[in-house]
Amino acid sequence: MASRAIRRWLPGQHGAWAMLLVPFLAGMLLAEPTPWHAVLLLAWLLAYLASYHVQQWLRLRRNSRNPRAAARHTVPAAVFTAALLPPGLALVRHAPWLLLAAAAAVPFLAANSWYAWRNQERSVVNGLAAVVPACGMLPVAALLGDGIWAQTWRPALVCLLYFAGTVPYVKTMIRERGSDTYRWASGLYHAAALVVAGLLSPWLVLFFGVCLARAVVMPALGRVRIAVVGAVEVVLSLLLLAVLLPVYG
Secondary structure: OHHHHHHHHOOOOHHHHHHHHHHHHHHHHHOOOOHHHHHHHHHHHHHHHHHHHHHHHHHHHHHOOOHHHHHOOHHHHHHHHHHHHHHHHHHHHHOOOHHHHHHHHHHHHHHHHHHHHOOOOOOHHHHHHHHHHHHHHHHHHHHHOOOOHHHOHHHHHHHHHHHHHHHHHHHHHOOOOOOHHHHHHHHHHHHHHHHHHHHHOHHHHHHHHHHHHHHHHHHHOOOOOHHHHHHHHHHHHHHHHHHHHHHHO
16 A cells, blocks of 8 residues: 555656766765755755656646546645745745756756657657756756856766666667667667767776666667666666766766
8 A cells, every 4th residue: 555655656767766866966976065955955856756747647638548547646746846845945045046957957847748748758859858957957966065067067968978878778678679770779879978988088988888888788688677677777877976976076
């Protein structure tokens, strides 16, 4: 009963949680952690949960034949939105520039909502639209800790290179398993990411080399349990954080 209630309120997307947390933690730790980071993290997670349930409501409202399906997301969307207001308002009062950061995320949120309404959440473009604002949290968290932009765009780009690559890679493991087109696209992307990462810092080559190897080897293994695919990505996300801190700290 409790697990069912948790699944109703919290999305079981392990990769999404890693994408939400790793850039944020990197930005905070590359700057000066402050109590305001706890408030920002709370607001960030609440915003994600609220948007998730709004998008599910949009999707099911249009595409489900069950009139109750969309209604299941109404209360969670309202609760998370209401819970977001106190920390959100406190943050804006403390750092008004955060309004600009929020505004920059709106087009990507709108794209995600549109794809949800169209029942095309698994689209590559939709996945990439979710990756960009998540990686954008790295400079936001750093600037909140008195960091400077010149020190944040490179680690943010590194995060973007990695998490953008997970979009085609995960497709080769699940929905597009066996597709040569996706396997080639994923492999070529990761090879290009390796080159770009090497230009940013030679210390990144090993990490992105591992990412390239898993993009080539894992799909060749055939059917792999989804839990294993997710676990590998969580480990790589944590490894990314461990790499970013000494390289850019």
